Each structure stands twice: as C-alpha cells, then as structure tokens.
Amino acid sequence: MSAQPNSNMFVPAAPEARAIADAFTLSLIVCAVIFVFVVGIVGYALIKNRAKPGTGEPPQVYGNHKLEVTLTVIPFLICVALFIVSWRTANAAAPDPGDAEPDVIARGHQWWWEFEYPKENFRAAYEMHLPLGRPALVRVESFDVIHDFWVPALTRKIDAIPGHPNHVTITPEQLGRFEGTCAEFCGTQHAWMRFQVVVDSPADYATWVAAQRRPGAVPTTPIQLQGYELFSKYTCGNCHSIAGTPFDSARIAPDLTHIGSRAALGGGLIPQNLYTIMAWMGGTQAIKPGCHMPTFPLTNAELAAIANYLGALQ
C-alpha cells in the first residue's frame, strides 16, 4: 500500500468523527488548564516551602472553608459545561437512525469483517466501500462473540454484540482508504481483525457495486479450471461461498466471489496477490495461528492452481 491509510481520530474525514475530535480537543484544553493549576500549587510549595534545619514547625493551618467550597463549586461548573458539550457532540456524532434500513451491515466474525449490502444484495469482506458525501447507515452485528467496529477517522466506535444490533452513521467527506479494526477483545486473533473503509467517488462506487453484484468470474485458462476443481475437491465451499458456482450458500468464512479485488487477506495481515494466496492456503496456521481455517496439506502445484483461480475472481 502506498500512502498509509488514515487511522487518526484527530484527522477526521467525516462530520461524525469531527464532532468528537472537536469535543476531545476542548476537553483536553480544559484538562490542561486544571493540570497546570494543580502543578502550580504543588510546584509553588516544592520551591517555596522546603524545610530548613532548626526553624521549628510551620504555622498549623487546619483548612479554609471558603477555599474548600470554592474548589468544590468550580469543578462542578466545569463538569456541567463538559456535560453540555458532550450532549451536543453526541447528537452530531451519532444521529438517531430511526427506522431507516441500513445501507451496509458490518458483521464481525472471529477474526474478519463481513460487509453485507442488503439493498444491492451482495456480501464483501475486509473492504467496505462507501460513496463520497452520502450519509451511510451501518448496522453493526456479530456472528459469534462481541466485536467492535472502529474507524477512527470516520466515526464513533460501536460494539458488535450477538443479539443486539447497533447502528452508526458515516458521511464521508474525503476520498481514500481509512483504517478500521475490531476494538473489543474477541479471542486469539483479535489483533488481525482489521478492515478498511474505501471512500469512492459516486461514479467509482457505482462501478464497484456493479462489479460486486456480478457472479464470480468463470475459470477460463486450464490452470484456473484445475484450481476450481481443487476448490471443489478440498471442500473449500463448506465455509466459503462463490456466487455463480454450486458453492454459494456457506456463510462461515469470507465470501470469495471477488477476492481478487481486495487489498489484503487474513483480516489485514498480508496484502492480496497470487503469492500471498498460495502462502496463506499453504500455511494458514503459521501465518495466523488459531484462526478458524485449517492449513491444507496441498502441493505447490495445487496451491498455484487454486491461487490462479481465486486471483482471477475480480
């Protein structure tokens, strides 16, 4: 990948994230002022009030009710202000979705993200494409345990909880790729449950959607055909599905209909190309230990054939 995708909450690329960044900045300024105040008091005492030998005890001061009350009331007022700021920020960062149908369903699996587009009726993995400038409602679900959907530059984080669907809104304002990750510990490979949000121009987005809706490319070359046969022989279709083949019903593992079009494999662990597909299938458990896909004992020729078939699924 060339330029690093953005994963910085202080470089927001959507109004939802910007509202939070602004509130965060404000709260950090308030905290800095309080911190300087406390350090000032302690620092003053450290410099001015050191003990000198033989000078006896200092005047015994037991308290000062006026000062104590003041120092209770001022923090209270600060809290009230922060409360109001938060309230307003929340409305901007997470508008009430009402009964609207989601544009995308982001579904967490151990350890990858599935992105279902219910209106267009297809399922992608790892990459969630969104069109520039249009508010997208994302429903966040889980297939198994609790995950968390987090794209720092675009919107708030929200848990993906089985039996408890959640919603977030994203209104992308910048083209490009934005880093996302699972942020709730979800088991062995929580670290490699990353994803990307790709913001396309409306035209590019339409092209992408049209491509994703097509069934998987039919194998044409002999090696692709051989790869397809091996895919069938080694029961890959029990977990993975490829639209347009008999293996189009499994929902356990990432849909491979357009795997050749994605930037990475294994939840962001390795970039996607023919060699990494081979490496992945030949050593899944070595590359991503504990992941739910077993390592298949394939020969290099078999690996190359399957990789050729899958890589062509653009």
Next chain:
Amino acid sequence: MNDASLAAAPAAAPPADAECGMPRHDATDHAPGFLGWVATVDHKRVGILYIVTALFFLVVGGCEALAMRYQLIKPANTFAGPEAYNQLFTMHGTTMIFMVAMPIAIGLGNYFVPLMIGARDVAFPRLNALGYWTLPFGALLMHYSFVTGGAPDVGWFSYAPLSERPFQEVRYAVDYWNLSLLLLGVGSVAAAVNLIVTTLCLRAPGMTMMRLPPFVWSMLITSFIVIMAMPALNAALVMLLTDRWLDAAYFLPQRGGNAIIWQHFFWIFGHPEVYILVLPAFGAVAEVIPVFSRKPLFGYSFFVGATMAIGLLSLLVWAHHMFAVGLGRAADTFFMASTLLIAIPTGIKVFNWSFTMVGGKLVLSTAMCFAVAFVIQFVLGGLSGVTLAMFPVDWQVTDSYYVVAHFHYVIFGGIIFGLFSGAYYWFPKMTGRLLGETLGKWHFWLTLIGFNLTFGVQHILGILGMPRRVYTYPDFPYWRELNLISTIGAFVLGASTLLFVVNLWRSRRRGAPAGNNPWSAWTLEWATTSPPPHDNFRKLPPIKSRRPLWDLAYPKLADWLVAPTADDTGARPNPNRIAMASLVITEATFFLLLLAAFVIYNTEAPPTAARSVLDATRAGVFTAGLVISSFTFMAALRQHAAGHSKSFLSWLCVTLCLGTLFVAGTAWEYYELLSAGFVLSYDLFSTTFFTVTGFHALHVAAGIALLTALWLLGSRGRLTTARHAKLQSAGYYWHFVSVLSVVVYGLVYLDVLKLGGGAP
C-alpha cells in the same frame, strides 16, 4: 528529622490514665520460626503476610507485563504468539488487581488500622487469618490452570460469550479463573467485615470517628465498597459457572441469553473495585503528606466527606465502561453525569493534599517524593478519566491504548506510587529499621522516569488508533517508535522495582534503627515500639484530637486547644451485631443481583411449561412457615434475655423445625420439577428459578446450621445472657433469609411484577 524538639515528642511519658480499652491477649508471643507465621492470628503478622505475598505477585505480574512489552517492541514481533500473549494480559490484569493491589491495601489496613485507632488486634483475628489464606490458595488455583492446558486468555473481564463453552471448547482455564476469584472474593469480604467491625467497635477511648486518621477512614469506606461490590462479581461468576457446567444460557445470545448482562454485573463490581484499590492509596498519601509538610491535613472534614461521596457514587458509575455497547442515549447520559460527579470529590482530595503542602515545611524523603509524584500523576489519570467520562469522546478512545494509559496513570501512577509512599513511611514501624534512602531515591527517580516513558506515550498511541489487547500491530506511522519507547520505559520500571525489592531485603536487617517515631509523626501507630509488641501498646497517650502525638509534643499548641473536635461519648457498637449486619448487607446485594437477573430474564419471556409444575399454594405454606419462624425466633430471644433457658431452647427448636420444613419443601418441589424433566437448562425461567430458589434454600440451610450450633451451646448452658448479642446477630441472619423468602415468593410464584412467561 532534624528538629530536636520533635524527636523528643514520642519519648514523653504518656499519662497513666490512658489504658487501652481492650483486654490483653492470652498468648504472649508467637511460636518460633515458620510455624509462627503459618499459625499466626496477630493482625500485624497477617498484614505482613498479605504484603509479602502481594510483593511476590507484583514480581510475577511485572514479568508478565515485561513479556508483553517485549512482544510489542516492534511490529510483527514473534516473541510471544497470540495464545501466549492473550494469557499474559489476562493474568497480568487479574494478578495485579486481585493478588497485588488489593492484598497490599488490605495488608496495610490489617497492620495499621488497629494501631492507628489504639486497638490491641482486629475484632476477629481467626477470621482475619482465614481471609489471608484464601489469597495464596486462590492464587494457586488460578495458576494451576497453567498445567491444565493454559492460563485463562479471555481478559480479566472475561466478556461473555467469549468466555462461554462454545468458544472455549477444550480449556478449563476460565473455570479456574472463576473459582479462584470466588475464593479471593470470600477472603476480601472477610477482611472487609473485620476492618469495619474493628474500626467501628474497637476504637480506644477518645478516638471518635471524626478523629480517625485519614487512612483509617479510607480503609473503612473501602471495606464498605468491598462488601457492596464483591457480591456483584460473585453473582456474575456463579451465573457463568452455571452456564459452563450446568448447560444454562445466561450469557449466550445464541440460546436466548444476554451477553450484555455479564458486562453490567461485572462492572457493577469492576468500577467500585477501582475505588477499592485507590482509596487506601489516597489514605496512605493523606498520612504522608501532612507529616512531611509538618502541617495537619488541609480540610479533614472535606476529605472524609469526599471519601464517603466517592464510596456512594462508585456504585453508580459502572456503565461508563460500556459506552460503546450501545445502551442508548439515556443510559449513556446518566452514567456520564454520575462519572463527572465523582470527579468532584476526587478533585477535593487533590486540593486537600496540595494545600496541605502550601505553607508547610516540606521534607523530601523518599516517602514524600512518591506522595508528590502520586498527586501529579493521579491528577493526569483523573483528567484523562474526565475526557473518558464524556461519552462521545469515550466512543473514540475506549478500548484503545489511550485507556491503557489512563488506567495505568490511575493504578500505577496513583495507587502503586501511593503504596510505595506508604511503604517507605511505614516500613520502619513494621521492622524497626529505616528503608535505605539512597537506594530509595534511585528507586523513586527510576520509577518516575520508567512509568512516564511507558505509559505517557500510550495516550498518543491510542489517539493514533492502536487498539488494546493486540499481540502485534501493523507498521503504521509512529506506532513502531512509540511502542519502542514504551517498552524501554517498561524495562526501566522493571529495574526500579528490582531496586525496591533489594532495598526491602537489605534494610530489613541492616537498615538504620528507626526508633519509635522516626518521622516525628502524630498518629497512634508511632506511640509504640517499632515493631510494636504483640498486643500493640504498653500505654496509650491521651486521645483528645486527630494528632495525639502533636498534642504531647506541643501541649500549648495542642490540636484540642486550637481546633477542638467533639468529645468521645464512649459508645461503641457491639462487634457481633456489626459483623452480622455487614454480612447481611453483602448477602443482600448478592441476592439483589440474582433477583435482578430473574426479572431481566423473565421479562417478556415466552410462556414456560415449567411453571405448570409449581404449586404456589404449597410453596406459600412453606414460606409462611419460614416467616413465622422469624417470630418464634424473636420469642426465643425474649426468653433468653429473661434468662428462661428451657423455654428459650423450646422456641429455638420450633424455629429450627420451621426452617427445616422450608428446606424440605424446596427439595420436594425440586424433585417434582426434575421428575417432569424441567432441569436447570430447560429454559431461562428454569435457570433463573433454580438459581434464585437454590441459593435461597442454601442460605436457609446455613441459617439452620448456625441456629443448631446455638441450640447446642444453649443446651450446654454456654449461652449466658451476657452473650445475648451473639444470639441477636444470628437473628439478623435468620430475619434476612425469612424476609428474602417473601420477596422470592412474590416475585417467582405470585409473579407480582407480571413479567410474562406464565403457564402456556
């Protein structure tokens, strides 16, 4: 201290009229050697056992942290794989919280609370020893999981459903974790009850509540939080065990359960736990800063009030750990408000400490250095906590390294620094020798630098998008550099802790002799020898203010002249009654949570066939019997007070029979349910029904055992009227299970809340 007049203060002979209020121990001294430690019931030795055990686990948990930081030193490192890393962070969190921070605080409380209130021991020395021994055995149970195929690897919070069987097929680690925490919880509650009773009942004459040293106040409130919060964890653990071993589905959404309830129950315990850890450190620092500023604590009553406010509010903030769950705007707003509110009493304490220093004469001993660093670092942790309380900000930074930085600033920068401060301050009292100041200063500066290097940069890592609990990370801009800095800091921190251990080891025998009061401090623990004798005091000074030893040193400037406090009325509550009341509070909280679970899981539940087997009338008869037994017990009490031992025993016997009938009735009902195939895992109604009624019947059975013991004592003439309070306290428990039976009957059999789930 170099002030001659101060050094003389403790040497002044205490007036003769100040005998301790407590009878002396029968035993004169400890058994020699190893047995003297294993068999000890002396609060001071028990305290040292706690602290030494905690130090051992500090090293264990610290090594786990170093292993984690070494794995994270660069992107895609292969030092520890995901399985190992996940075990490391789970054990690190669990160890540091339950086997380090809590035991050190309880250990210091054990050692110093009786000394600071002028008592000869804690109220229940044997219970105290029992409480300690749950710690090594609980820890052993937890670590035994290593040889059963791996330590727990689901985080110290064990979020369901990840911690459930379907996602943990072959491993029993979660069960060891679970049982170990239940055992440690029992120990903590025992210690807390003991400290509550000791503080309320065993104060020396003159030691009123408003003259208690701030550390004692802090331990008292901590103990109250323990008895209120621990049961929530116990309830959650019991439900998880039920899921894992009896095939229930409390936290399995896939089978109708609810994974969010685990989080609620866990954090109802988990957030107060933070205050359980932090209040003792607050207390220690509130002892150290005044002594080394040579001034009394600024705003004592505000400090006490703030401690109480924190205790209360701590029970109302739990869901700020759950802002990302999607609980809705109303819940998020409520928990933001309560969390912002708790910042206010916490802020008051910061001002208490800092204004104590202003205008004083600061002596920068190692203890004071740690205390000052504590204030500054705790403020940083508290302020990042304020940003996290604002739920929209939390939506971004929760579960990122920003949170890791935040709570380490509170727990390490705050609590551990506070406890280090306490260690340098009190070590001379415990051993008779000063902790080396030269090594101490090295320890302080290395800890300060290492700590801020390790955790300061983690704020930025979080803001740059690095999530928590990842065994490795991609090579994003600055992630590599910041992680490297953090790891270097961690190893500096490791080295500094090693220095501390070396210092402890050397100073224990070869440190400079401390004398009774090396710091010219003012509280009662300094009015005795270092270490104190077995029964703590030969003579107590008169207690007429918060600083009895100041009054002795400066009679003309005595606190009771300059800033008088209300005099002691001499009234002390009865230890047995306070102990039982505390136990009932903790049990009631446990049942409150089980009953809440019953309500939650049966609200809008589908109709259940299990209800058709229940006979509400018959259950009503047995419940009425149990309620009547409360009255027969009161009759027994009256007869006992009047000295009519025969009719006392008869009434007690009637009470026992009614209680036994109730348990038999429950058994009968269970037999019918189980015969009809309605086992615990049949549906959520059955699960909650068996959990609630089962635990209630178990408690009735425990009550029966207690009353039987009293009956046996009574029948042998060992329950004289002088021991009436013991009987009264047993009554608290019996009335509790009897009142509970009415609640259970109304909720479960009569369905007064109309939860749905009636017979189909």
